[in-house]
Amino acid sequence: xxxxxxxxxxxxxxxxxxxxxxFVLSSLKLPSVSxxxxxxxxxxxxxxxFGPGITSVITIVVLVYQALFLAHGGxxxxxxxxxxxxxxxxxxxxxxxxxxxxxxxxxxxxxxxAAALADLATYVVTSLQLALAFPAATGVxxxxxxxxxxxxxxxxxxxxxxxxxxxLMFKYILxxxxxxxxxxxxxxxxxxQKLREVSA
Amino acid sequence: xxxxxLMIVLxxxxxxxxxxxxxxxxxxxxxxxxAGGVISGLTGGSYHxxxxxLWHPNSEEERLLxxxxxxxxxxxxGYFFDSVKRKKATRE
Numbered sequence: 001x002x003x004x005x006x007x008x009x010x011x012x013x014x015x016x017x018x019x020x021x022x023f024v025l026s027s028l029k030l031p032s033v034s035x036x037x038x039x040x041x042x043x044x045x046x047x048x049x050f051g052p053g054i055t056s057v058i059t060i061v062v063l064v065y066q067a068l069f070l071a072h073g074g075x076x077x078x079x080x081x082x083x084x085x086x087x088x089x090x091x092x093x094x095x096x097x098x099x100x101x102x103x104x105x106x107x108x109x110x111x112x113x114a115a116a117l118a119d120l121a122t123y124v125v126t127s128l129q130l131a132l133a134f135p136a137a138t139g140v141x142x143x144x145x146x147x148x149x150x151x152x153x154x155x156x157x158x159x160x161x162x163x164x165x166x167x168l169m170f171k172y173i174l175x176x177x178x179x180x181x182x183x184x185x186x187x188x189x190x191x192x193q194k195l196r197e198v199s200a
Numbered sequence: 201x202x203x204x205x206l207m208i209v210l211x212x213x214x215x216x217x218x219x220x221x222x223x224x225x226x227x228x229x230x231x232x233x234x235a236g237g238v239i240s241g242l243t244g245g246s247y248h249x250x251x252x253x254l255w256h257p258n259s260e261e262e263r264l265l266x267x268x269x270x271x272x273x274x275x276x277x278g279y280f281f282d283s284v285k286r287k288k289a290t291r292e
Contacts, residue, residue: 012283013279013280013283013284014280016276016277016279016280016283017276017277017280019273019276020273020274020275020276020277020280021273022273023269023270023272023273023276024214024218024269024270024273024274024277025273026269027218027266027267027269027270027273028217028218028221028222028266028270029221029222029225029230029266030221030225031224031225031228032231035228035229036228036229036230036231036234037225037228037229037230037231038230038231038232062269065269066269069257069265070257070262070265070266071253071255071256071257072232074249074251074252074253076249076250076251130235130238130239134238134239134242134243134247135242136242143238143242146238146241146242147235147238150231150234150235150238151231151235154231154234155231176284176287176288177284177287
């Protein structure tokens with residue numbers, strides 16, 4: 001991370017906004033359907049801009065804060081939480097974004113999908129981890145379904161909101177610092193020129 | 201508005217939003233708590249964590265700490281928006 005910042009000083013504000021997204025969104029306890037509530041993850045933006053490696057480092061900082069001060073997860077489950085929210089989620093977001101760009105989908109739709117699926121992937125992996133730790137008498141699949149029934153219902157509306165908010169922020173970044181996005185290989189120069197022509 | 205002021209304003213704004221958001225969900229069951237219920241069901245209530253946190257914040261302290269976390273995010277957003285503003289000013 002420090003190597004990237006030293007080599008490309010102009011990436012520092014984007015690193016700040018990626019961190020800000022994780023800090024802010026993962027602190028928000030939002031109501032969802034069926035009288036439940038949960039937190040978005042905010043890892044989608046970082047994984048699109050910097051990839052899953054750097055996003056993992058930022059996520060670890062947030063998870064350590066929550067483990068130490070909020071008793072959320074705690075230190076003994078930090079590894080499991082880092083894997084689901086810091087590795088699996090950002091990796092899913094990164095793969096979805098790159099795949100959608102290769103498929104030639106709309107840029108903002110690609111960002112929306114990447115952020116929403118990074119959020120959902122985190123909770124799918126959490127369900128799998130819990131199912132492996134607490135298998136039902138009839139097998140791991142039964143436990144997985146039970147945990148997924150909780151997380152999927154609560155998380156799908158929040159993932160949609162997270163995808164929309166991330167798309168809006170990405171649009172702002174694209175309009176204000178498209179030069180850095182091109183240098184980071186997030187978007188091609190051709191795509192930026194095309195978007196400018198459309199909005200002109 | 202200079203960089204520090206913008207960072208402070210956004211820090212306070214997002215801290216307040218997180219505080220209000222957690223107040224608005226009081227009475228709702230968190231998905232983590234629901235998952236805890238499933239674990240109890242699967243283990244017949246026999247599961248106990250082998251190590252418990254030394255400190256558990258009460259709901260008020262939890263709200264304040266989540267607000268602090270959002271406030272840190274707000275400071276970072278302030279830094280980002282200020283850098284965009286400066287870049288625009290340099291271009292002009």
